[in-house]
Amino acid sequence: MKAQDIIDLEGRYVLQTYSRPDFVLERGEGVYLYDTDGRAYLDFVSGIAVNALGYGDPEILQTIREQSGKLIHVSNLYHTIPHAQLAEMLVSHSFADRVFFCNSGTEAVEGALKFARKYSSTHFGSDKYEIIAFSGSFHGRTLGALATTSREKYRKPFEPLLPGAKFGVFNDLSSAQELVGERTCAVIVEPVQGEGGIYLASKEFLQGLRELCDAHHALLIFDEVQCGLGRTGYLWAHEYYGVTPDIMTLAKPLGGGLPMGATLVTQSVADSIAKGDHGSTFAANCLVAAVAQVVFRRVSDPAFLEHVRQQGEYLGSCLRAIQGRYPELIQEVRGRGLIWGLQTSVKALDIVSEGYKQGILTAIAGDNILRLVPPLIIERKHVDELTGKLEAALQAVAAEDKGK
Numbered sequence: 001m002k003a004q005d006i007i008d009l010e011g012r013y014v015l016q017t018y019s020r021p022d023f024v025l026e027r028g029e030g031v032y033l034y035d036t037d038g039r040a041y042l043d044f045v046s047g048i049a050v051n052a053l054g055y056g057d058p059e060i061l062q063t064i065r066e067q068s069g070k071l072i073h074v075s076n077l078y079h080t081i082p083h084a085q086l087a088e089m090l091v092s093h094s095f096a097d098r099v100f101f102c103n104s105g106t107e108a109v110e111g112a113l114k115f116a117r118k119y120s121s122t123h124f125g126s127d128k129y130e131i132i133a134f135s136g137s138f139h140g141r142t143l144g145a146l147a148t149t150s151r152e153k154y155r156k157p158f159e160p161l162l163p164g165a166k167f168g169v170f171n172d173l174s175s176a177q178e179l180v181g182e183r184t185c186a187v188i189v190e191p192v193q194g195e196g197g198i199y200l201a202s203k204e205f206l207q208g209l210r211e212l213c214d215a216h217h218a219l220l221i222f223d224e225v226q227c228g229l230g231r232t233g234y235l236w237a238h239e240y241y242g243v244t245p246d247i248m249t250l251a252k253p254l255g256g257g258l259p260m261g262a263t264l265v266t267q268s269v270a271d272s273i274a275k276g277d278h279g280s281t282f283a284a285n286c287l288v289a290a291v292a293q294v295v296f297r298r299v300s301d302p303a304f305l306e307h308v309r310q311q312g313e314y315l316g317s318c319l320r321a322i323q324g325r326y327p328e329l330i331q332e333v334r335g336r337g338l339i340w341g342l343q344t345s346v347k348a349l350d351i352v353s354e355g356y357k358q359g360i361l362t363a364i365a366g367d368n369i370l371r372l373v374p375p376l377i378i379e380r381k382h383v384d385e386l387t388g389k390l391e392a393a394l395q396a397v398a399a400e401d402k403g404k
């Protein structure tokens, strides 16, 4: 089948919730993807911050082969080996004492909200149910997580959502002080906002939220679905801040491209959860849990994290150099580790589209923010290739802009 036939098939049968470019991706190798016409794309999207180890990683492929030969799925009605081992790995490398597995980021957030509600109702009664989130937040698309996602366009058509969700202003502690009180069950925040535009929390903000939560017996939830697991050059994005949460959500990179999410909690939260309170049919099945162990072991290696920090610093300096050459097009460059955002005066999607012609994949995080979240295994030469081609894309967009 030709690319156009596939695109027509998708257009005819798939519910139209995404707009996609006019090529069809077929295979990947390392940090490159190839379409059905054999064109190569240097990938700085990595399946939306999922493919930390890139494509075709031999250890992941070997693990899939071996584990799928033994056992793929038996449900959570039974004990299985990879599930228990993965839980131990996550707990022994984090603030948490226990972990609940699920299949996506939004489910991890749903779990976090449910666990917080149960903790709150158990200890303080049913009036303490409010959840405080922030401008620019993205926590998922299911009705609970959606209630804490700031973008109105995503929320409005589906109201009424989970009651009791309120929004403060990101990085404005006084706005949180006004909202957090005796009715507050939990505060949810991304230490580095992803979908909302790559905004880094300040130290004062996260430390202040920790103090506010403690003062009002509210739980602090860090949503590290996008910024966690090595993405910022730290195993957990919150390590940079010296603040620990009561609950943390993970997903995107955890399953190495297979669907997996996790909600990590302290023992004090765990104590209010009873058998039967929450569940999931597929969660942490043998295959995904075995692959996640490979991802976690590799990404948590201090040498690997050092690599992410080094490449991140280099990428940041290259992006700032580009900004210096195109100050009208790029207003700001933000990021840490290998999550970067460029604030653009033109539509970021126009840069993404020009990028396709140059053979690079980039994404947007809002109308005027270009987002770069490459596989964590990128090397200096890939950064050089990306920035060269990004600059060519910017030149094309600038020329078009002048022609208008």
Ligand SMILES: *Cc1c(COP(=O)(O)O)cnc(C)c1O
Binding pocket: 104, 105, 106, 107, 109, 138, 139, 140, 141, 190, 194, 195, 223, 224, 225, 226, 227, 251, 252
């Ligand atoms: C992507 C994302 C989610 C939702 O994850 P899905 O797997 O798409 O449900 C939640 N929180 C953050 C911070 C995310 O980036």
